Amino acid sequence: MPIAVLFSALLVLFAPWVVAGQRLAGKRLSGQDVARQSVAMDSSGTATVSLKAFDLATLQPIPAQFLLREQKTGRQTRRLSTTAELEIKLLFAVTDSLLLLVSAPGYQPRRESHWVDTLTSLNNQYSFWIFLAPDIQKKAPIAEVAEARFDNLKAGETIRLDRVYFDQSSYVLRSESYPQLDQLVAALKKNRNLKIEIAGHTDNVGNVRLNQYLSENRARVIANYLRSKGVASSRLVPKGYGPSRPLTDNDTEENRAQNRRVEFRVLEVPNE
Template sequence: MFRTKTRLFRLDFLVYVAALLFLATLATPQTIDPFENGWTLDAEGSELNFMSIKKGDVAEDSRFATLSGLITEDGKAQIRVLMDSVDTHVDLRNVRMRFLFFESFKYPEALITAQLDPATLQDLHQTRRKMVEVPFTLDLHGVTVERSAEVAVALIDNDRVNVSTTKPIALKLADFNLEEGRQKLQEAAEVTIVPVGMVSFDFVFNRSSPGTRVATAEVTRVAAGGGASAALETKGAFDREACIGRFEILSRAGNIYFGAGSARLSAESVPLLENLYDVVSRCPDLKIEIAGHTDSDGSDAANLRLSELRAASVKEYLQGKGIPESRMLVVGYGEAQPLLENTSAANKARNRRIEFSALN
């Protein structure tokens, strides 16, 4: 009996000691170096959101689904955003945002960079949460802009930290050459859109293992792993409605270019043509019309012929990619169907276009 009690006492004592050691491990404070080993973004646990206002007072929340990022040992922070991963919660709205607004076929990524000051965060292991003003650089749509934002930095545990905006960041669309895209969106959706976007984020980072050096170049490899396939849409063939919607959006993109008076496709056209090929190949049951349009410069006969030749060049590009000729009908409308009056260079540029539509 006495021996049994002794064994039970020793067992209880060992359990007690193990519990104390476990709690002590949890309570171990973070090192005074806030960037020790570097940090890697937890993409699944992070969010980057933006709000747009349409029709005067209708707010729409959207997000980006594919992010990658890190903070190096010397406090260099970098977040890469795959623009094809824009998620508005509506399929064709996503497509409009990609092709008409962000032009993700030309500008596939946005990049946020910042240099964090280690001195400001050295007491984070004690305070657990701090408000910090962070200057940052945003590369978006081919434009680089410098801004500053107040963020909250919270230590979740020794190896996990949360960085989030304390209030939305207002970004003027004109600062990123997105005004033309806004106009295209307004015409496509037949709504008015406020020319300012409100951006917020909630990033979670995990500390890297000891001995693992986090370098800024590593985030490029993470982002490249997503690839263009990260676009949020169904895989395989589209249904008829999705095909027709995409043809209408691609017709509005205006990113198929020719030299003045020429039917030769320019190299700038390739990104959109590759996306056009992807859509056409995923609508295998549809025959499509490829229609050429011109402005009013030149004679009616010359414009009619030029519009036919330009539409034929697009057909030949798709045919060279493997789309059967029997699935494509080439039509030239010349200057007969302008989108806008041919009263300015900008209007004439809009009228020079290639449009796509389903025939069956």
């Protein structure tokens, strides 16, 4: 058989598969699509995205609304999680950047951007856990409770600043952090010779050097805030530890959230 005739026959034979692959690459798969196309499409060409919202203060999962926008197509999807089903799962067939807007009653809305790669991700599985900060205005009494922890401080004592918030992977201090920091300012002004170390910590995800840099700058930002409120620089020692001092294993997202923290340690107490 002539080579040209053989080549033409092969094109006719494989053309339907080529067309099917091109169609699948251009759209996101829905539930029925997956059932029909799972046989024809290898799993390496898809990615599963899991979405879950948490209370940043308690680290407990909460129901939330997820608004997703796919950057390439401009397509938008709105999904709601419930107390019965707190995790949402979506299947994607196209590598894309996703813009997420997550909101829940009584919490500050949060916007995040994530990259989803359908070809090179680990097992093509992504888990995006979004932590929402409580609305401070609706929970004002909580800030007053924290004041008692700043009384009768002892040398060597370490206290976590559990209502201090930063933008994700950033050292931009969020305004809802001010009430607790103002309580710390009051305690430092009450004890004029008190000296503290402000320590920033991260989890072990990502580049170690960048995590170290992030922890150092978060500690400096808090020290700068305290200085702006009249606390002398000589009483503040900002220090970043990166991922080197975890409170627990970094094996789950809940544990990693525990390790991402800012705290202060009492270095000197007058008349002790």
